Amino acid sequence: MRKSSLSKAQRNFQVFNRNDHVNQYENLEESSIEDKSGSLDGNDDFIAFDNSSSEDEDDKEGQETVLGSDVGEEVLPTVNTDYPWILNHDHSKQREIADWLTLEIRDFVAYISPSRQEIELRNKTIRTLRHAVGKLWPGADLQVFGSYATDLYLPGSDIDCVVNSKTGDKESRPSLYELAHFLKSRKLATQVEVIAKARVPIIKFVEPNSQIHVDVSFERTNGLEAAKLIRSWLEQTPGLRELVLIVKQFLHARRLNNVHTGGLGGFSIICLVYAFLNLHPRIVTGEIDARYNLGVLLIDFFELYGKNFGYDDVAVVVADQRPCYIRKSDWSDLRLSGGSGTFNLAIQDPGDPSNNISRSSFNLRDIKKAFAGGFDLLTNRCFELDTATFKDRVGKSILGNVIKYRGTLRDFNDDRYLVANSAIIENEKYHKRRSRIVHDQEDVFIDPSESDGETLKEEQDSYLIQEIEQPPKKRRQTKSVNELMGVPNEDEEDDYNPLNRETTESSTLKNATVDAQTRRDYWLNKGNSMSN
Numbered sequence: 001m002r003k004s005s006l007s008k009a010q011r012n013f014q015v016f017n018r019n020d021h022v023n024q025y026e027n028l029e030e031s032s033i034e035d036k037s038g039s040l041d042g043n044d045d046f047i048a049f050d051n052s053s054s055e056d057e058d059d060k061e062g063q064e065t066v067l068g069s070d071v072g073e074e075v076l077p078t079v080n081t082d083y084p085w086i087l088n089h090d091h092s093k094q095r096e097i098a099d100w101l102t103l104e105i106r107d108f109v110a111y112i113s114p115s116r117q118e119i120e121l122r123n124k125t126i127r128t129l130r131h132a133v134g135k136l137w138p139g140a141d142l143q144v145f146g147s148y149a150t151d152l153y154l155p156g157s158d159i160d161c162v163v164n165s166k167t168g169d170k171e172s173r174p175s176l177y178e179l180a181h182f183l184k185s186r187k188l189a190t191q192v193e194v195i196a197k198a199r200v201p202i203i204k205f206v207e208p209n210s211q212i213h214v215d216v217s218f219e220r221t222n223g224l225e226a227a228k229l230i231r232s233w234l235e236q237t238p239g240l241r242e243l244v245l246i247v248k249q250f251l252h253a254r255r256l257n258n259v260h261t262g263g264l265g266g267f268s269i270i271c272l273v274y275a276f277l278n279l280h281p282r283i284v285t286g287e288i289d290a291r292y293n294l295g296v297l298l299i300d301f302f303e304l305y306g307k308n309f310g311y312d313d314v315a316v317v318v319a320d321q322r323p324c325y326i327r328k329s330d331w332s333d334l335r336l337s338g339g340s341g342t343f344n345l346a347i348q349d350p351g352d353p354s355n356n357i358s359r360s361s362f363n364l365r366d367i368k369k370a371f372a373g374g375f376d377l378l379t380n381r382c383f384e385l386d387t388a389t390f391k392d393r394v395g396k397s398i399l400g401n402v403i404k405y406r407g408t409l410r411d412f413n414d415d416r417y418l419v420a421n422s423a424i425i426e427n428e429k430y431h432k433r434r435s436r437i438v439h440d441q442e443d444v445f446i447d448p449s450e451s452d453g454e455t456l457k458e459e460q461d462s463y464l465i466q467e468i469e470q471p472p473k474k475r476r477q478t479k480s481v482n483e484l485m486g487v488p489n490e491d492e493e494d495d496y497n498p499l500n501r502e503t504t505e506s507s508t509l510k511n512a513t514v515d516a517q518t519r520r521d522y523w524l525n526k527g528n529s530m531s532n
């Protein structure tokens with residue numbers, strides 16, 4: 001190989017070299033297989049799931065209620081489990097514990113992926129609001145960005161909209177109140193809030209028919225650009241959607257996903273996972289295929305951002321489709337704003353290099369602790385179940401140790417391929433029209449009524465239906481990454497190097513160069529070393 005791809009992988013992590021390596025087994029303790037609370041006794045790093053009050057809020061926020069009477073659907077019973085994605089989906093017979101976790105991640109994603117009714121309901125909600133905005137302000141248009149325009153929404157996600165107008169004056173305080181009043185008077189909005197003084201003024205409300213939370217911002221196109229960019233990332237990056245949805249749910253269950261309370265927003269999560277996948281040495285060198293290694297990648301994600309990332313000195317850059325980690329001191333806008341050299345997350349906005357999109361995530365300490373706890377819980381659970389008998393494993397969940405999902409019973413169908421998402425269609429049309437317009441005009445308004453009649457190509461994502469038990473032939477790669485990176489042996493750990501670890505990674509990553517017996521021996525040896 002391929003010196004270039006090796007040195008590329010090494011270069012990606014140079015910025016970490018100054019940070020002390022953290023022993024990832026330091027806090028590892030045994031937990032009971034039967035422990036469904038997800039807590040680890042004595043693990044200070046772990047942030048427990050919320051107590052029952054959060055369930056109420058889950059229901060309030062979530063489209064877990066969507067299948068209710070409003071849409072004429074049968075109300076399904078509430079499931080009495082925190083991890084319903086294992087119902088009728090038992091993977092306890094998987095030989096490789098990492099494959100079990102990967103399959104559970106896929107099941108979770110299938111479980112929370114939208115039904116036909118949910119997509120139709122979201123489409124209808126947008127249509128109604130768009131129509132209302134056009135009626136109030138004939139020269140204005142409402143478009144969708146954020147997770148509905150990228151297919152990265154959980155059942156409870158809000159819909160982010162933006163109103164752009166020919167006159168460009170709708171961000172004014174009177175306009176915000178005018179729209180809020182109009183929607184309320186037409187019974188198209190309840191729980192309306194006008195937030196006029198914020199850096200980005202918005203109105204927030206709940207659309208009464210769907211019970212979906214909606215945010216409307218005004219006179220800006222950056223979100224529409226970001227939606228297109230993120231969709232291109234999703235096309236190019238296997239595993240991105242799955243890991244983003246898991247991390248979102250992980251943070252949601254811990255109330256760490258709300259930017260207003262210092263949590264990590266959806267946009268920051270996407271950027272972190274995108275950078276992680278693009279810079280992961282085993283992916284960069286072609287040793288593994290992310291689609292078949294979601295389990296270990298999730299563990300690695302938790303380890304990197306929970307234990308090893310140098311938040312004081314390192315920033316994440318995802319611009320120009322080439323993610324990288326840079327020194328904060330090399331990001332001049334960050335340095336000038338005092339964000340360099342302090343314990344905070346810095347992610348450069350791909351649409352605006354001066355903007356740190358995670359600057360409001362001031363609760364980084366808890367976010368980091370939660371990720372570190374996720375690593376400990378998952379590795380511990382993997383180890384326990386790996387050494388358990390097949391009989392004892394039946395009905396158990398690995399993923400359920402770190403995330404929960406409560407609410408109305410869902411099915412495992414991903415109906416995104418049956419019903420087109422109108423937010424995506426409209427966003428694609430917007431960009432097509434925009435690309436036809438001369439770009440030297442600032443703040444150009446694209447007239448939405450100028451439809452080009454194109455329909456969205458519905459692509460079947462074939463990898464979702466492949467069997468994990470039959471991994472694809474490796475495209476390249478004859479040596480292990482450790483060899484390629486010149487990592488001598490497990491005892492010489494010093495600074496963080498994600499390849500140089502006596503951890504789950506070296507065994508659980510699906511590595512066709514190691515036979516099943518060797519992998520089994522690894523786990524047994526790990527058990528011995530852990531009991532010392």
Ligand SMILES: Nc1ncnc2c1ncn2[C@@H]1O[C@H](COP(=O)(O)OP(=O)(O)OP(=O)(O)O)[C@@H](O)[C@H]1O
Pocket residue numbers: 145146147148152153154157158160222223224226227248265266267268349355356357358359
């Ligand atoms: N700090 C920020 N700076 C600039 N743009 C942002 C910022 N936060 C959000 N955005 C814009 O708003 C969009 C929606 O952000 P959000 O954090 O709500 O993510 P999301 O994908 O919609 O996730 P969720 O489903 O949790 O709402 C982003 O895609 C981005 O365009």
Ligand SMILES: [Mg+2]
Pocket residue numbers: 146147157158159160266
């Ligand atoms: Mg959103």
